[in-house]
Amino acid sequence: MINPEKGGAILIEVRRNIDPSGLGELRLLAEAAGYSVIKTYEQTRFVDSAYCLGRGRAESIAEEMAELRPDKVIFNNALKPSQKYNLTRLFKIEVIDRFQLILEIFTKRAGTIEAKYQIELASLQYALPNAKENVHLSRLGELPGFHGLGKYQADVYTTMIKRRISYLKKRLREISTQKSIHRKGRRKDSLFTIALTGYTFAGKTTLFNRLASESLPIGSGLFTTLSTTTRAIHVRNRKVLVSDTVGFIDNLPHLLVDAFYSTLEEITVADVVLLVMDASDSLPEFTRKADTCLSTLTSIGVFKKAIVPVLNKIDAATELDPIRQTVKERVGTTAIEISAQNGTGISSLASHIGGLLPEYGRYVVRMPATSNPQSILSWAKDAADIIALRKSPQIEIELEMMPSLLHRLRQLTYGIDGIEIICIEGANIRSELKS
Numbered sequence: 001m002i003n004p005e006k007g008g009a010i011l012i013e014v015r016r017n018i019d020p021s022g023l024g025e026l027r028l029l030a031e032a033a034g035y036s037v038i039k040t041y042e043q044t045r046f047v048d049s050a051y052c053l054g055r056g057r058a059e060s061i062a063e064e065m066a067e068l069r070p071d072k073v074i075f076n077n078a079l080k081p082s083q084k085y086n087l088t089r090l091f092k093i094e095v096i097d098r099f100q101l102i103l104e105i106f107t108k109r110a111g112t113i114e115a116k117y118q119i120e121l122a123s124l125q126y127a128l129p130n131a132k133e134n135v136h137l138s139r140l141g142e143l144p145g146f147h148g149l150g151k152y153q154a155d156v157y158t159t160m161i162k163r164r165i166s167y168l169k170k171r172l173r174e175i176s177t178q179k180s181i182h183r184k185g186r187r188k189d190s191l192f193t194i195a196l197t198g199y200t201f202a203g204k205t206t207l208f209n210r211l212a213s214e215s216l217p218i219g220s221g222l223f224t225t226l227s228t229t230t231r232a233i234h235v236r237n238r239k240v241l242v243s244d245t246v247g248f249i250d251n252l253p254h255l256l257v258d259a260f261y262s263t264l265e266e267i268t269v270a271d272v273v274l275l276v277m278d279a280s281d282s283l284p285e286f287t288r289k290a291d292t293c294l295s296t297l298t299s300i301g302v303f304k305k306a307i308v309p310v311l312n313k314i315d316a317a318t319e320l321d322p323i324r325q326t327v328k329e330r331v332g333t334t335a336i337e338i339s340a341q342n343g344t345g346i347s348s349l350a351s352h353i354g355g356l357l358p359e360y361g362r363y364v365v366r367m368p369a370t371s372n373p374q375s376i377l378s379w380a381k382d383a384a385d386i387i388a389l390r391k392s393p394q395i396e397i398e399l400e401m402m403p404s405l406l407h408r409l410r411q412l413t414y415g416i417d418g419i420e421i422i423c424i425e426g427a428n429i430r431s432e433l434k435s
């Protein structure tokens with residue numbers, strides 16, 4: 001049945017003999033964008049400069065189109081404007097490539113203003129170098145996806161694109177600065193942070209929801225999550241932060257990698273990076289995705305020793321032994337096996353993370369009943385775990401935190417008359433009287 005949202009699509013890939021087929025993933029992408037896939041075609045040969053496909057093959061597909069009546073043709077290959085133009089003329093419907101398809105999904109899913117700006121920026125940067133050629137081609141005849149512009153209008157169009165690009169870059173820099181100030185603040189006051197990363201559809205959000213008792217949307221298609229969400233959770237009774245992040249994908253166009261780089265920065269500041277992997281994949285799929293994830297993590301500056309591999313969906317795994325072996329070879333450690341969906345292995349995962357936590361101390365900040373504890377409380381909310389707040393006969397804030405934060409707590413309490421910080425559990429039990 002044709003999906004009413006976007007209509008029917010035909011998928012095409014031209015690839016070398018030695019490369020694995022990308023049509024399975026292209027189908028998932030097309031479905032995530034709202035298309036219903038009518039038929040797929042592949043040709044193993046070198047890419048033709050005019051049609052991407054060989055001309056004969058392109059013409060035979062064009063003949064079949066009359067009966068299949070798709071609404072769009074989607075190539076897994078990156079198409080040049082001239083190839084797109086020739087194909088559109090031949091097929092008589094709009095032809096898009098993998099980049100445009102991913103952009104359609106991102107556009108549909110983008111929730112935050114930052115994600116919207118990032119996507120618009122990527123699409124304008126994609127349009128800019130092709131603008132002249134598109135204008136030239138459009139003069140040869142009106143075709144779907146090509147805008148008929150005159151020379152003057154084309155120059156105006158290009159200038160407008162450039163202006164908008166610099167505006168978007170400026171806004172994104174501002175947002176990124178705000179976020180990094182916030183992140184630095186958090187880093188300085190350093191709650192332990194865990195990032196959930198992995199290929200799209202691996203189950204990161206399902207795991208996040210389970211860990212954080214949240215109900216963020218879980219995918220019925222690829223790229224459900226397009227922005228980072230961070231929540232505080234308790235592991236071994238210690239408060240830590242966990243972040244759900246955007247999924248990786250093979251051959252993510254560079255423009256989108258750049259656009260989403262700031263989202264990925266969250267991962268680089270994490271103390272532990274959980275690499276969530278889909279154990280229900282076939283071995284070649286699993287290996288391909290694992291390689292993409294590891295090279296993406298390396299490219300954003302995450303060290304292998306910070307990575308904890310997690311094999312998710314073990315309830316549906318069929319090739320678990322070779323997959324385990326692949327993880328061992330690629331990451332160098334054994335994966336923790338879980339099912340985020342049914343809860344299997346979650347307690348082992350929690351105790352593994354617990355083992356990585358630094359030592360915490362328990363402190364009591366005591367001050368006269370007439371003092372105002374507000375600034376300490378709001379700091380402690382982000383940086384520590386507030387165990388108790390007593391108001392009588394004196395104000396007492398009992399909290400747990402990393403001992404390295406003691407100097408920050410001292411700074412905050414400086415100048416408050418009669419304040420005392422007492423360590424009641426941890427390496428150095430002592431009391432400090434401050435004036």
Ligand SMILES: Nc1nc2c(ncn2[C@@H]2O[C@H](COP(=O)(O)OP(=O)(O)OP(=O)(O)O)[C@@H](O)[C@H]2O)c(=O)[nH]1
Pocket residue numbers: 198199200201202203204205206207217218219220221222223224225226246247248312313314315316338339340341342
């Ligand atoms: N069988 C099985 N399916 C799971 C498990 N965990 C997640 N899924 C399913 O996998 C699909 C993707 O889950 P998500 O949590 O949205 O994956 P994600 O990694 O956050 O995906 P993106 O946000 O798109 O990157 C959903 O259909 C989940 O129901 C699991 O342990 N077992």
Ligand SMILES: [Mg+2]
Pocket residue numbers: 204205206218219224225245
């Ligand atoms: Mg998600």
